[in-house]
Amino acid sequence: MTAKQDAQLTGVPSAAMTSLLPGPLVDDAWLAEHLDDPRLVVLDATALLPSPRHDGDHRSASGRPGWAERHLPGSRHADLTSDFSDPGAPCHFAVPTPEALSAALARLGVGEGSEVVAYDTGGGIWAARLWWMLRAISVPAAVLDGGLAAWQAAGRPLASGDTHPEPAVTPAVPVLRPRLWSGIEAVAAISRGEHPGVLVCALPPGGYDGSAPTRYSRRGHIPGSRSLPGRGLLDDTGRLLPRAELAARVGAVLGTADSPVVLYCGGGISAAGTALALTVLGRRDVSVYDGSLEEWSGDPARPLETGG
Structure with a gap:
């Protein structure tokens, strides 16, 4: 097994790689230090999934409005209810095809050479879901431990607004890990x-x-x-x-x-x-x-x- 393959399996970069990320989990101090690195793209993966009131009660909604209200500076919203799920699948939140996933990432500025930190406001499960999908196509990614709450508790700045610059990057060729x-x-x-x-x-x-x-x-x-x-x-x-x-x-x-x-x-x-x-x-x-x-x-x- 090569050093690169080993790093992809563990989520921890090897000495032979130049990955920015220290592993599958980062804390707010690390992210604050690296937030301006041009290789890094920060994605808010929050979606809303209320507890069911009765059997068969499946309600979900995009977390984009909450992201627009307050988010990490420079972050973008990855919508797991639309672009980051397969609309033709019989199940909610089904993983999209590798090509569709790569294209959705490119629209948010994630291309060849990019690395991603995902976070959410829902206890980390949405960020972990995005992280897992990215790992499956070999995009270097990590999850912000504690999410937005940890960032805010540390007194770090927040931003608001529902716009971000058009990244216009070329989609990376997905390397599959089935x-x-x-x-x-x-x-x-x-x-x-x-x-x-x-x-x-x-x-x-x-x-x-x-x-x-x-x-x-x-x-x-x-x-x-x-x-x-x-x-x-x-x-x-x-x-x-x-x-x-x-x-x-x-x-x-x-x-x-x-x-x-x-x-x-x-x-x-x-x-x-x-x-x-x-x-x-x-x-x-x-x-x-x-x-x-x-x-x-x-x-x-x-x-x-x-x-x-």
Whole structure:
């Protein structure tokens, strides 16, 4: 494995690379120091996804109005409800084709040689989702730990306004890393015990055990999967837990198993947040089931279990 390939797997640049980013996670002090670097593009990935009031209640909205009201200076809004999802897919927030994703990035100024820091106002899951999509096409990216709240708590400046200069950059040629995604048949094979792997649900406990309303057609979790709520990997400020505590929480669910980990949630958003945590801990065998429970529950032939 080359140094570049190793760095792409871990999200941590090697000494042989000249990447600006120190790893998959940056703090507000690092970002403030590098905010004016011409290689760096800062993207707000916030979207709005209210808790369901009843089963089948799927409401979502763009986070662009909130970004226009207050955002990091020089940042642009990456709309995960439109440009950064596949409008023709049967599931919400489905990952776009690599070419469509590269083109959407170019419209925001991300081209060949660019590096991205993503942030949000929703606990990091939206930023992590964008980060995961960018990793899948080999765009160097990181997530701002704690998001906009951490930036603001540090007393750093904010901007407002709904315009940004036209970047007019050429789309980068996407370099695919397909192993970062898992499809429904691979998930089914792991669930049946026919393929090695550990299925992990990143939803809150009520989503996993079926006690809370779901946005989708049926409640519960994929048989054989384990529960590791993504929100439980954050502290009270929205930052990832300290490494030792993070490792303990993950270890309590995954144990010492070295099988590949496939993460899912309702629509591949919270799962990306958990993928970020596992990547920070150094795991390289992680993928996200993009369709997650929206796709799985939509097929009556796919089994679901309720309870702990």
